[in-house]
Amino acid sequence: MVGMISVQQVSMVLVAAGQSVTILDRISFIIPAQQSVAIVGPSGSGKSTLLGLMAGLDQPTSGAITLDGTDITTMTESRMAQFRREKIGYIFQSFHLIPTLTAVENVAVPLELNGEKRAGERAAELLSSVGLSDRMGHYPVQLSGGEQQRVAVARAFACRPPILLADEPTGNLDSATGAQVVELLLSLHRDHGTTLVLVTHDVALATSMQRVLALRDGRVESDTLPSSGETTDRPAHDTFINNPRYTAEHPTSELSSRFRS
Ligand SMILES: Nc1ncnc2c1ncn2[C@@H]1O[C@H](COP(=O)(O)OP(=O)(O)OP(=O)(O)O)[C@@H](O)[C@H]1O
Ligand SMILES: [Mg+2]
Secondary structure, three states: OOOOEEEEEEEEEEEEOOEEEEEEEEEEEEEOOOOEEEEEOOOOOOHHHHHHHHOOOOOOOEEEEEEOOEEOOOOOHHHHHHHHHHHEEEEOOOOOOOOOOOHHHHHHHHHHHOOOOOHHHHHHHHHHHOOOHHHOOOOHHHOOHHHHHHHHHHHHHOOOOOEEEEEOOOOOOOHHHHHHHHHHHHHHHHHHOOEEEEEOOOHHHHHOOOEEEEEEOOEEEEEEOOOOOOOOOOOOHHHHHOOHHHOOOOOHHHHHHHHHO
């Protein structure tokens, strides 16, 4: 099985203060298309490093990573940039919006890079779908953390990539605001069959994913299916949605149905 994401014998060794440090140690796993996966583990266990490698933001010291059947570890930088726009939406813990662009302009960037003619219009639709129709012209500094993260999710999903990667997407948000962002990610996963991989420290969030990969000292410590036996058919999201901590005000289906238009 190739899977949507395949990580084979991936190691990452970096040199810091004259010493080489093994950050990831021969990690292997396969994520099938449409699976939702949480990557958990203590601080410093290599979660962000691994996610960055899966997005081709960095190259591993050894090993191979394939996305949708294509080996990204041998790609040139410019080919990778194009490939990333087609295949991957990436969401950072700290939003990473462009401060000199408004919300709608931020969302339009990947669309314009992909040659979309109605980029502005489509960006506006996407922002409405995350409940920000009245914040189009706001600059990031004029938006709350939760609003910025919703802009970041709209931007990551603008070109409808088959893979969404999120590094602690709720790490900088209070639980109610975080719930809205998570609901949005889950709805994209459920309604569009997007493969979703997110790094989190939140146990409730992690176990609402179909699969949990736990890292420790750069190795996979465990690989579990919290809702095992009923993995892909029954949405693991039920666990999440029925969790009072994550009951947000906005019905998910409404949000994501507008992504379809
Ligand atoms: N450029 C670098 N040079 C040397 N060491 C690095 C570099 N980047 C990260 N590290 C080290 O690699 C290890 C893994 O870092 P990483 O950011 O992947 O951890 P993490 O699991 O995401 O942690 P956290 O939960 O705190 O975000 C850490 O010990 C970190 O200090
Ligand atoms: Mg990290």
